[in-house]
Amino acid sequence: MKSAPSSSTEDYVKVIYSFTEWQDKPITSSQLAARLGVANSSVSEMVRKLKDQGLVDHQPYGAVRLTDAGRELALRMVRRHRLLETFLVNELGYRWDEVHDEAEHLEHAVSDLFVERLAAKLGHPGRDPHGDPIPSASGAVERPDAHRLSELDAGHEGRITRISDDNPDLLRYLATEHIALDSDVVVVRRKPFGGPLVVRIREGGAERDFDVADEVADSLWVESGRPHAGCTLGQ
Structure with a gap:
């Protein structure tokens, strides 16, 4: 065996x-x-x-x-990890900046049966709390057609569909600024002399401009399309 x-x-x-x-x-x-x-x-x-x-x-x-x-094994582990992150946030009240390390420990201990029961309990979610796609049990992945905010030109409109979880401090910072998944965003302009990117966040008809540093802009992924009204901000 x-x-x-x-x-x-x-x-x-x-x-x-x-x-x-x-x-x-x-x-x-x-x-x-x-x-x-x-x-x-x-x-x-x-x-x-x-x-x-x-x-x-x-x-x-x-x-x-x-x-x-290798990809088959990786997808199995990614599925475990992201389902666990989703469970920790949705069911146990963890913040989105706390779940990565916790899931790292748990993913090696749970069985395939547990993972599938967990997926069913959560309603077979398609993404984790940071917007990363959760592979299906068969290994299928539906990744949104998104690009880094830092790569977009002025006037570009869309919706934040993924936020990198590499830096917990950055996640906490974004939470305090009420920038989260599904936030509607418009790229306004780049300030001169290497300044920050100015973006407009839309929430239920209200708008606010926000200066985004390069590290933040590199961590936000935007799916193109005209923003919708009434998005929910915050985590």
């Missing part, structure tokens, strides 16, 4: 998948080490093991890419 993958294996394939989920550029060994908080030598050894297991493709000094088997 084939042994179950280790928690380290599960963590590695999940990070590799997550890095490339919203961009085409593959992850390098050094980037993988930085995201996992481990030494480059540890990553090199683990990548060799993953390659031997048929989970990644990797050539010396090249990028690390998931094989079909």
Whole structure:
């Protein structure tokens, strides 16, 4: 009988998948080490093991890419993680900046049966509290056609559909400013001399302008389209 993958294996394939989920550029060994908080030598050894297991493709000094088997395992782990995050927010009252680390611990302990019961309990949600799509049990992913706010030109209108959860401090900051998923947004202009991006947030007919620093603009993903009235702000 084939042994179950280790928690380290599960963590590695999940990070590799997550890095490339919203961009085409593959992850390098050094980037993988930085995201996992481990030494480059540890990553090199683990990548060799993953390659031997048929989970990644990797050539010396090249990028690390998931094989079909690696992607299948990664999607299973991503599904677990994001369902757990959703459960923690919706059912246990966690804030959206608290759930990532908690889900990291829980995802290795729960069974496939538990995950499917959890999905049913939550009504089979399509996204987690940060807007990341939750893969289906079969591995299908419905990702919105969204782009980073920092990449959009003045006059662009849309809806915030994903907020990166890499930085809990940034999530707390956005919550205090009442900027959340489904916030309607219009790009007004870029202030001169490398200044911040000015965006307009619309809420139920009211509008307010907001200066967005580059780090924040890089963390917000906008789905194009004319904003709708009556959106709900805050988390």
